[in-house]
Amino acid sequence: MSPLDTNRRLAELLGWTSISHAGFELRGLPPDAQRWGLHEGRIPDWTGAWCACGPLMVEYLQRIAQRPYRATAGAVGLMAIMRDRIAAGGGDEAARRAIVDAMIEVLEAGG
Incomplete structure (x- = not known):
């Protein structure tokens, strides 16, 4: 899913x-x-921007981690979402995408 489509899905949720x-x-x-x-x-x-991603991360997620080749984010009871840092274009982008994907998963699960 493209970043624009991901933002659209989160906005809908x-x-x-x-x-x-x-x-x-x-x-x-x-x-x-x-x-x-x-x-x-x-x-x-x-x-695409930490100033937008950060507040929702604090509200919905319980864990986030940066590793050499991936970023992970998730909530209690849900599997962590992983993003390949190289495919995502770098560590920052991979972390934001992992966070937003995890938020979508939390909201779709009724959280």
């Missing part, structure tokens, strides 16, 4: 609606849009 592509980013309505009178906004780039 977090309650974003009316998601659309706008160049190399995603836009949509945040989960509480109607309640707060919010308009369409940019969906965070969880796979």
Whole structure:
């Protein structure tokens, strides 16, 4: 799955609606849009930026580890998600992708 598709799936699981592509980013309505009178906004780039990935990592994950050739992330009771550092383009990207994939797994499991 591409980083954009991964971000889209996580946004759907977090309650974003009316998601659309706008160049190399995603836009949509945040989960509480109607309640707060919010308009369409940019969906965070969880796979591409630590400032977006970090807060969700703290909320949903219990473990993360960097190894020489892979990054792992997971939650209690779920198998760790691993990303190949070389295929992902480097350690930072591999770690963010592992974190976002693990978050998706947690949310799909009802967490």
